[in-house]
Amino acid sequence: xxxxxxxxxxxxxxxxxxxxxxxxxxxxxxxxxxxxxxxxxxxxxxxxxxxxxxxxxxxxxxxxxxxxxxxxxxxxxxxxxxxxxxxxxxxxxxxxxxxxxxxxxxxxxxxxxxxxxxxxxxxxxxxxxxxxxxxxxxxxxxxxxxxxxxxxxxxxxxxxxxxxxxxxxxxxxxxxxxxxxxxxxxxxxxxxxxxxxxxxxxxxxxxxxxxxxxxxxxxxxxxxxxxxxxxxxxxxxxxxxxxxxxxxx
Amino acid sequence: xxxxxxxxxxxxxxxxxxxxxxxxxxxxxxxxxxxxxxxxxxxxxxxxxxxxxxxxxxxxxxxxxxxxxxxxxxxxxxxxxxxxxxxxxxxxxxxxxxxxxxxxxxxxxxxxxxxxxxxxxxxxxxxxxxxxxxxxxxxxxxxxxxxxxxxxxxxxxxxxxxxxxxxxxxxxxxxxxxxxxxxxxxxxxxxxxxxxxxxxxxxxxxxxxxxxxxxxxxxxxxxxxxxxxxxxxxxxxxxxxxxxxxxxxxxxxxxxxxxxxxxxxxxxxxxxxxxxxxxxxxxxxxxxxxxxxxxxxxxxxxxxxxxxx
Ligand SMILES: Cc1cc2nc3c(=O)[nH]c(=O)nc-3n(C[C@H](O)[C@H](O)[C@H](O)COP(=O)(O)OP(=O)(O)OC[C@H]3O[C@@H](n4cnc5c(N)ncnc54)[C@H](O)[C@@H]3O)c2cc1C
Numbered sequence: 001x002x003x004x005x006x007x008x009x010x011x012x013x014x015x016x017x018x019x020x021x022x023x024x025x026x027x028x029x030x031x032x033x034x035x036x037x038x039x040x041x042x043x044x045x046x047x048x049x050x051x052x053x054x055x056x057x058x059x060x061x062x063x064x065x066x067x068x069x070x071x072x073x074x075x076x077x078x079x080x081x082x083x084x085x086x087x088x089x090x091x092x093x094x095x096x097x098x099x100x101x102x103x104x105x106x107x108x109x110x111x112x113x114x115x116x117x118x119x120x121x122x123x124x125x126x127x128x129x130x131x132x133x134x135x136x137x138x139x140x141x142x143x144x145x146x147x148x149x150x151x152x153x154x155x156x157x158x159x160x161x162x163x164x165x166x167x168x169x170x171x172x173x174x175x176x177x178x179x180x181x182x183x184x185x186x187x188x189x190x191x192x193x194x195x196x197x198x199x200x201x202x203x204x205x206x207x208x209x210x211x212x213x214x215x216x217x218x219x220x221x222x223x224x225x226x227x228x229x230x231x232x233x234x235x236x237x238x239x240x241x242x243x244x245x246x247x248x249x
Numbered sequence: 250x251x252x253x254x255x256x257x258x259x260x261x262x263x264x265x266x267x268x269x270x271x272x273x274x275x276x277x278x279x280x281x282x283x284x285x286x287x288x289x290x291x292x293x294x295x296x297x298x299x300x301x302x303x304x305x306x307x308x309x310x311x312x313x314x315x316x317x318x319x320x321x322x323x324x325x326x327x328x329x330x331x332x333x334x335x336x337x338x339x340x341x342x343x344x345x346x347x348x349x350x351x352x353x354x355x356x357x358x359x360x361x362x363x364x365x366x367x368x369x370x371x372x373x374x375x376x377x378x379x380x381x382x383x384x385x386x387x388x389x390x391x392x393x394x395x396x397x398x399x400x401x402x403x404x405x406x407x408x409x410x411x412x413x414x415x416x417x418x419x420x421x422x423x424x425x426x427x428x429x430x431x432x433x434x435x436x437x438x439x440x441x442x443x444x445x446x447x448x449x450x451x452x453x454x455x456x457x458x459x460x461x462x463x464x465x466x467x468x469x470x471x472x473x474x475x476x477x478x479x480x481x482x483x484x485x486x487x488x489x490x491x492x493x494x495x496x497x498x499x500x501x502x503x504x505x506x507x508x509x510x511x512x513x514x515x516x517x518x519x520x521x522x523x524x525x526x527x528x529x530x531x532x533x534x535x536x537x538x539x540x541x542x543x544x545x546x547x548x549x550x551x552x553x554x555x556x557x558x
Binding site: 011013016017019026093094095098117118120121122123124125126127128129130131132133134138139140141142144154157158159160161162163164165166167168169177178179213214215216217218219220221222223226227228229230231232234235236238239241242246248249 | 316318319320323341342343345346347348349350351352353354356357358359360361362371375376377378379380381382383384385386387388389423424425426427428429430431432433441445469477480481486487488493494496501502512513519522523524525531536537538539540541542543544545550553554557558
């Protein structure tokens with residue numbers, strides 16, 4: 001079974017973003033970029049599937065600027081076989097990304113698409129579900145474990161009430177949650193090897209998808225700051241403040 | 250203009266998140282219909298008809314909708330969509346599961362997790378774990394929206410008298426089947442709707458130590474939450490995680506115990522009215538958002554807190 005994995009280039013999760021003074025966007029100049037943590041978990045899962053003989057080939061796809069090659073090389077160094085970059089300097093909305101992915105699915109015919117459940121920049125949590133809807137592949141969203149079961153996949157999902165386990169038909173789109181695995185660090189020899197692995201560069205137009213705007217960002221602002229609080233010296237003082245000052249207990 | 254709100258329920262009762270979502274719909278303006286998709290959910294319809302401000306309750310009650318399988322729910326919603334300018338669902342794991350499918354099948358975008366309605370086509374939503382707030386205008390004819398429920402008050406549960414209409418369409422795509430569910434059972438208030446939340450982090454050091462928080466929670470009528478580190482370590486189940494990728498809470502009082510205050514955790518609780526932090530490290534970032542910080546060993550401070558309540 002071929003596994004297709006999506007990888008997004010985003011700000012490193014340790015970096016605190018700053019909003020630009022003209023309120024047009026956040027400032028990503030000279031900021032450390034990385035693989036979206038959820039995508040990294042998806043790559044790790046695909047590579048493990050290949051190592052255990054469940055997957056025959058792992059193909060990674062990214063959409064974004066030319067520099068997204070770095071994130072694809074990271075995925076290749078983790079163990080993916082080849083990469084596709086759909087290059088676009090314009091930010092692509094989730095629906096456009098899903099439409100391009102649907103075309104890639106048509107071409108590549110993967111048995112499974114693994115994606116992160118959300119990206120930590122836009123926090124939309126939607127592209128995987130959209131891809132599933134557009135392709136008619138079954139959907140397993142927010143998965144913390146998957147287990148193959150013939151032409152079905154057992155998917156354990158993290159839901160508000162606890163855990164839910166579904167059996168879904170293959171081919172499927174699965175979006176992964178944080179607890180599925182712990183991604184490996186690529187070794188130096190594997191980083192070197194990854195440089196020679198195939199990386200195809202395409203454009204949205206190659207897939208016949210026109211880039212359409214469904215929304216427009218009017219403003220980006222910093223969040224309201226909380227007023228700095230105080231340190232209390234004892235539990236007794238804390239209880240007194242909560243009762244008599246904040247009046248919340 | 251009419252708005253369809255897809256309700257959150259457990260086949261027995263409406264969840265409070267539905268009432269918050271109806272409030273967001275009322276701020277957009279227009280007639281509001283409530284859709285109930287489930288299996289054996291007629292009791293929900295009766296109470297939904299009483300919710301203030303609802304025109305019509307639509308009920309799709311069929312085994313195909315048991316456990317609200319995303320493929321089936323979305324297939325039903327897109328059939329109803331032509332009568333509405335806006336489709337709204339709470340940004341719960343259920344809403345997030347089927348709603349993007351609805352958007353894609355209607356060939357429109359989804360505006361996720363809105364915290365404010367500026368106008369019928371313009372909404373405010375957090376991005377980058379809440380470190381930036383974006384104002385977004387939808388350019389689509391049909392607006393597909395998920396709602397951050399803590400950002401909107403609940404509408405009144407009583408006072409309305411909507412008509413109830415049963416839907417006969419059955420959408421069963423046959424792609425997914427439930428094997429098992431492992432749901433938390435608790436007498437405590439729901440985490441996202443509780444007035445007081447007490448959360449523990451890696452500093453709790455074990456599953457057993459969470460009992461210390463339970464005793465405080467008993468006295469305060471609080472819900473119990475956790476950081477990702479505490480969930481990953483197996484101290485508590487995943488449904489207790491608060492944060493960017495867990496639940497968003499905004500109680501009157503949030504007590505963070507043994508939690509450092511990583512931005513991903515703050516994203517889930519920094520809109521709480523009053524924040525208390527108990528941490529032995531006086532430089533822990535959680536103190537930067539805490540109204541009341543106590544630098545102390547939690548194993549001494551928490552039992553003492555429990556006794557003084
Ligand atoms: C993509 C992504 C998404 C994430 N999403 C979430 C999320 O939704 N929610 C979330 O919480 N995290 C999330 N995280 C993880 C987050 O970055 C932090 O790793 C996590 O919040 C840390 O949890 P913690 O504060 O319990 O642990 P730590 O950071 O290890 O802090 C433990 C704290 O306990 C204190 N302590 C220890 N012992 C005691 C004691 N005896 N008495 C008093 N204090 C004590 C220490 O001083 C320390 O401050 C996410 C990370 C990533 C990369």
